[in-house]
Amino acid sequence: MINITVEDRSGDVQTIEIPEGINLNLMEALKAYEYEMRATCGGMALCADCHCKVLEGWDKLPEQQEQELITLDSRPDAEQFSRLCCQIKVNEDIDGLKIRLLSED
Amino acid sequence: MEHINTDICIIGAGPVGLFAVFEAGLLKMRCHLIDVLPQVGGQLSEIYPQKPIYDIPGFPIINAQELVDNLMEQIAPFNPTFSLGERVDHLKKLEDGTFVINTNEGTEVHSKVVVIAGGLGCFEPRKPAIDRLEQFEGKGVNYxxxxxxxxxxxxxxxxxxxxxxxxWTIFLADIAAEVTLIHRGDTFRGAPDSAEKVFDLAKEGKINLVLQSQITAINGTGHLNEVIVQNKDGEVSSIGTDHLIPLFGLTPKLGPIAEWGLNIDKSAIEVSTVDYSTNVAGIFAIGDINTYPGKLKLILCGFHEAALMAQSAFKFVYPAQKLSFKYTTVYGVNTF
Structure with a gap:
C-alpha cells in the first residue's frame, strides 16, 4: 500500500492507502477517494484545480515539467512547494507523501 | 440595446453548443449563441487549443482548435448568430412559455427554447486572495x-x-503614467519575446518590475490608492497607484445559472435522459453542465445529447407541426 496524508480544503487530515500498481496520477487517485476535485483540464497541467502544497516528501516527487511550471506561474497562491497533483504518478516512490490541497479558485 | 429574436438561445459556444446549432438547423430551428468568452470553442479554445483529442468519432486524432474550426464550418449553413464576451445574467420565462434572456452587455434575446451548454459554467477572472479586493472592484481594481x-x-x-x-504591461507602458508589474517568481515562462521586452522596459526605466513578491494588502478611501507588497525575504513596501489589475487567468464558476430555478446537483443541472430537458419546460441542458445517472463528461456524449435535445425542442418551436425524422444522407443539409 502507498500511504498519502492529505489535508483537505477544510483542514481535515487523513491518510489514504492506495494499492500499488493502480496506474493513476495523484489527482485521479484523490478523486477516486472522493476528494473534491474539479480538474477542469482533466490532467494536462493546465488548470491548477489540483494545486497542492507539499508538506513532506518534496524530494520523492518527479521533477516539474515546463507546463506545470507555466500553470503554477499563473496562480496567485502558488509558492515554493506548490505542485499539481495530476503531474504526480502514484507509485511506491511517493509513499509517505504529505500534502495540503489548496483552493480550486 | 441589441434585441434578438430566435428559435433557440444557446448559452455556451463550446463544442456541444456549436454542434447543437447543426442538429437544430436540420430541423429548421434558428439559433443564437451567447458565451462569456470572447471567442467560440469554450474550454477547447480557452484551455487547450493545441492539445490533441483522440475520441471524436471519425477523427483518429484532432487538435482541439481544429475541431472548433470544423464545427464552425459545419454550422455555417445555418447562419447562427453570436453574442461573445457577454454573460447571461437574467433568464425569464414569459406567460406564453417563451423566454427573455439578458446579458451583462445589454443584449436581449427572445427565444422559444433555451439550451444551456455552459460546460463548467462562466469563465471568470481568477481573483487573488487579498482582503477587501472586492470592495475596490470598479474603484481601481479591474480584472x-x-x-x-x-x-x-x-x-x-x-x-x-x-x-x-x-x-498588458508592454501595452500600458506607453499609455499609463506609471506601470508596475508584480510577479511572484523571478522569471517569466510563456512567450520569451514578451518576457525579454518586459525586462528591457524595466532596464530603460519605463516600467517598475517587482519580482519575487506578492500583494498582501490594498488600501484607499473610496478609490484604491495603495498596494502593499511583500517580497520573499518578508520585506514590506508600499506602491501608490490608481489601478490594480490582477491577471491570473480565468476560472469556471456556475454563475447566474444557479438562480434560474433549475434542479442543480453539485454544480451540474439535473436532466432527463429522454431529451436532456431540465425541470423547467423549454429549458434543456447538454454537455458538461448537465448530470444524470451514468453521465460521462465527454464531447461525444454532448453531441449525442444535442441531437436528442433538438427533437424535443422542435415541439416548442413548431407546436403545430409533426416531426418526421430524416437522415442527412437522404435529404442532405437544407440550409436557411
Missing part, C-alpha cells in the same frame, strides 16, 4: 482591460506572471 484608454496617464499596478500580464 480585464476592455478599454485601455481608462488607464491613460494613470498609475497602474499589474500582478501576474502569464502572457496576459506581460502583454
Amino acid at each position: 480585464m482591460i476592455k478599454n485601455p484608454e481608462l488607464f491613460r496617464n494613470r498609475k497602474v499596478v499589474l500582478a501576474g506572471g502569464g502572457d496576459s500580464a506581460l502583454d
Whole structure:
C-alpha cells in the first residue's frame, strides 16, 4: 500500500492507502477517494484545480515539467512547494507523501 | 440595446453548443449563441487549443482548435448568430412559455427554447486572495482591460506572471503614467519575446518590475490608492497607484445559472435522459453542465445529447407541426 496524508480544503487530515500498481496520477487517485476535485483540464497541467502544497516528501516527487511550471506561474497562491497533483504518478516512490490541497479558485 | 429574436438561445459556444446549432438547423430551428468568452470553442479554445483529442468519432486524432474550426464550418449553413464576451445574467420565462434572456452587455434575446451548454459554467477572472479586493472592484481594481484608454496617464499596478500580464504591461507602458508589474517568481515562462521586452522596459526605466513578491494588502478611501507588497525575504513596501489589475487567468464558476430555478446537483443541472430537458419546460441542458445517472463528461456524449435535445425542442418551436425524422444522407443539409 502507498500511504498519502492529505489535508483537505477544510483542514481535515487523513491518510489514504492506495494499492500499488493502480496506474493513476495523484489527482485521479484523490478523486477516486472522493476528494473534491474539479480538474477542469482533466490532467494536462493546465488548470491548477489540483494545486497542492507539499508538506513532506518534496524530494520523492518527479521533477516539474515546463507546463506545470507555466500553470503554477499563473496562480496567485502558488509558492515554493506548490505542485499539481495530476503531474504526480502514484507509485511506491511517493509513499509517505504529505500534502495540503489548496483552493480550486 | 441589441434585441434578438430566435428559435433557440444557446448559452455556451463550446463544442456541444456549436454542434447543437447543426442538429437544430436540420430541423429548421434558428439559433443564437451567447458565451462569456470572447471567442467560440469554450474550454477547447480557452484551455487547450493545441492539445490533441483522440475520441471524436471519425477523427483518429484532432487538435482541439481544429475541431472548433470544423464545427464552425459545419454550422455555417445555418447562419447562427453570436453574442461573445457577454454573460447571461437574467433568464425569464414569459406567460406564453417563451423566454427573455439578458446579458451583462445589454443584449436581449427572445427565444422559444433555451439550451444551456455552459460546460463548467462562466469563465471568470481568477481573483487573488487579498482582503477587501472586492470592495475596490470598479474603484481601481479591474480584472480585464476592455478599454485601455481608462488607464491613460494613470498609475497602474499589474500582478501576474502569464502572457496576459506581460502583454498588458508592454501595452500600458506607453499609455499609463506609471506601470508596475508584480510577479511572484523571478522569471517569466510563456512567450520569451514578451518576457525579454518586459525586462528591457524595466532596464530603460519605463516600467517598475517587482519580482519575487506578492500583494498582501490594498488600501484607499473610496478609490484604491495603495498596494502593499511583500517580497520573499518578508520585506514590506508600499506602491501608490490608481489601478490594480490582477491577471491570473480565468476560472469556471456556475454563475447566474444557479438562480434560474433549475434542479442543480453539485454544480451540474439535473436532466432527463429522454431529451436532456431540465425541470423547467423549454429549458434543456447538454454537455458538461448537465448530470444524470451514468453521465460521462465527454464531447461525444454532448453531441449525442444535442441531437436528442433538438427533437424535443422542435415541439416548442413548431407546436403545430409533426416531426418526421430524416437522415442527412437522404435529404442532405437544407440550409436557411
